[in-house]
Amino acid sequence: MPTTNLNIRTDKEIKDRAESIFSELGLNMTTAVNMFLRTTIRENGIPFDLKLYIPNDITASAIEEGRKIAYNDTVKGYSNIEDLKKALEV
Structure with a gap:
């Protein structure tokens, strides 16, 4: 399939922040944009969330x-629900 260049303009901070996230996901900007475009076509709309989990x-x-x-050895653990219910007096 022949390729073409896609030139877009965006704020430098937006680009830098996005590149940082893509890098953590193992992607570069070209791959991430191509993923977005292909999935947009397949889903016929804005398609997906691709994000790092930050609680x-x-x-x-x-x-x-x-x-x-x-990791606290003094905390009692339970290997079955019956023992846990007994401990909770349920």
Whole structure:
């Protein structure tokens, strides 16, 4: 398939921030734009979310608490739901 150049104008900060995200995803700008264009055609519209997962403060705090509990030998663990229910007196 023959190729063509696509010239677009955008703010430098937008381009730099997008390139940084694409780089973390293992993509370059050309590949990311081509993914967007091909998927737009296939879906017949703006097609997808492609983003890094960054939890909000509450979720990040819950993840950190879970990690602390998981590695704390003094925290009681349960291997089945029946034992957990007994401990919770449910």
